[in-house]
Amino acid sequence: MPDRNLAGAEAVIAALPQPALLLDSAGRILVANLALRRSLEGGLLIRPGDEAARVFPAAAEVMAAALRGETPIAVPVEGGGRLRALPLGGAGAMILLEPAAGGSARLEILGRLAGGIAHDFNNLLGVILGASTALRRIAAQPEAAEELGAIEGAAQRGTALVRQLLAFARQQVMAPRIVELNESVRQLAILLPRLLGAGIVLELELEEPSRRIRVDPSQWDQVLLNLVVNARDAMKGRGRLRIATGRRLVLAGEALNPGRYAVVEVTDDGPGIAPEIVPRIFEPFFTTRLDQGGTGLGLATVQGIVGQFGGQMEVESRPSATTFRIVLPRHDGPADSEPPPPVAEKRAVEGPVLLVDDEPNLLRVARFGLQQAGFGVEVAGDAEEALGRIEVGLEPCLVATDVAMPGMDGLELARAVRARHPGLPILLLSGYSASTVDSDLAGQGMHFLAKPYTPESLLAAVRKALGTA
Known part of the structure; x- marks a missing residue:
């Protein structure tokens, strides 16, 4: 697992109140959260790479079954609750120490974990889709087009899996x-x-x-x-x-x-x-x-x-x-008619688009796509850098920002920018649903685009937010 993905998984697990552990396909520990470390008697030290069976010897058989890809199994533990091992499709297993209440707590844990993993995975899929689209523009050989098609097909299948994870976590993007x-x-x-x-x-x-x-x-x-x-x-x-x-x-x-x-x-x-x-x-x-x-x-x-x-x-x-x-x-009243295509007042665009994301590769392919469409683009790797650029004189026509970033998040950045430049178009980018980000984005005049996005969907969202679509 690449370091960046491991860091993302560790951040999700660290937020869980219940003890949790990630194993690789050989049964070695990848990540153990603080709740797990505190629950172990005698201050047992857990290091990445340790055999998980050493930490939970009584559950060695259960973990081995999960690593073989068998259906989730749970065993009782002393003091109440259960230890559950979940297979992760041949990539390893997840171990959860469930409280005695069990069911609802477990689903909440899995929902939060699924939502967090989906967010990181959406960033990776966005890079794949954006880079393959960019390569199509410069690759003329039929063989290259065939290979790019395979890459895009795999990314689309990954996107479908992420939608499943987000739907399970009840964080799917909806247009009811x-x-x-x-x-x-x-x-x-x-x-x-x-x-x-x-x-x-x-x-x-x-x-x-x-x-x-x-x-x-x-x-x-x-x-x-x-x-x-x-x-x-x-x-x-x-x-x-x-x-x-x-x-x-x-x-x-x-x-x-x-x-x-x-x-x-x-x-x-x-x-x-x-x-x-x-x-x-x-x-x-x-x-x-x-x-x-x-x-x-x-x-x-x-x-x-x-x-x-x-x-x-x-x-x-x-x-x-x-x-x-x-x-x-049930809902009373008439059914909604098909929404007409939006008619936006065209207006001139002055200044560059300011792109903000802590994923460098995604930032790169997004910038390339907008530049190909004729936009000037400035980039920042986090909210603090973006806000600093604006404070020293940058006047963007629009701020397009990831929501989940270390430090100041994208929504906080948007509000800080709006305090300095009321009415500046804001486009929020996220692997979570719009309602999870904020329940009243439209009321605040902010736009939303779900990850993973293609260069074409990003361009369309930017134009819509600017009123030039």
Whole structure:
């Protein structure tokens, strides 16, 4: 693991209140957080490179299983709680000392860890995508174009994995709208016959009148498609798949807040889920298809997205009938129409774009892309340097800044810049969602672009923020 990635992982683990440990593929310690060091009796010294089995000899077998890529396992520890070992796709394992409360605490830990890793990974993917785009402009040979296509394809697959991690951590970038539930299911159903194959019969049971829900349409489609693909695989290509809609009234004392809800059910007549597996079905990194390349993030992703919509997932299974049920808050009033393309008043641009990021390679490819489009560009490696440049006379037309940086973060920089230059366009760049960064960016006149971005998407975001799109 490169030093920069290791530092990013260490920063995430250091923030966890629970003891945590990262192992490499040979079972050696990469990172141990302060909470873990304090929990060890006798002041046992932990050094990077030490064998993890020396620290937790009673859990040696569990850790070995995780390093072999087996499903997550936990063992009780003295004083209450459990030691859990999670495989990391052949790259090593993560060890967590869970409190006796267990479940919710573990999910919170994993969510924070997933969000932190995703942020660092988004920076790396941004560098890959930006550099490959830049090379396409100067590489004329067909062989070079083919290799660049392979690089971009790998980066796009990495981007999809990061989206899964962020969805599980409930930090996915969302653009919610109010949609007609039944219509959204009908539109998706048009695409399903080819996905399901000739051996699976699709049945729709859509209760009228249709309810309305507030979702991100693309993420909503991802939820339904994920459940449909799981059902198809469970039926092994033959059977009946039923998608139904309905309603539910939730009263006080139930898990959900009281109110009126819309319900969607995806039911297959496959062999069913073993009873001992059902309680773990939404658990991240848990998979029964490890030998088929399963990551254990599919249903965890679904649950994360539905949670961001304000709803919850339920599952019922018996032989020949498994139902995944999505329960979402209902919304009154008309559905949103498709938003018209924004019409911005064109204005002249004076001064350079000031790019701020603590990732040097990402800063380099972003600068190159904007310069190719004709923008003057100044760069700074952190917020303090950027603010210092402005204080000595730099007058940028726009500040585009990463949010998560050591010291002063990007949001603090934006507010400090605005105090000196009210109305200066600000573009915030982050691997986290806009709502995680700040709940009212639009109200503050700030723009947002999610990482990883391509040179083209960065250019479009800069132009939109400047009103020159």
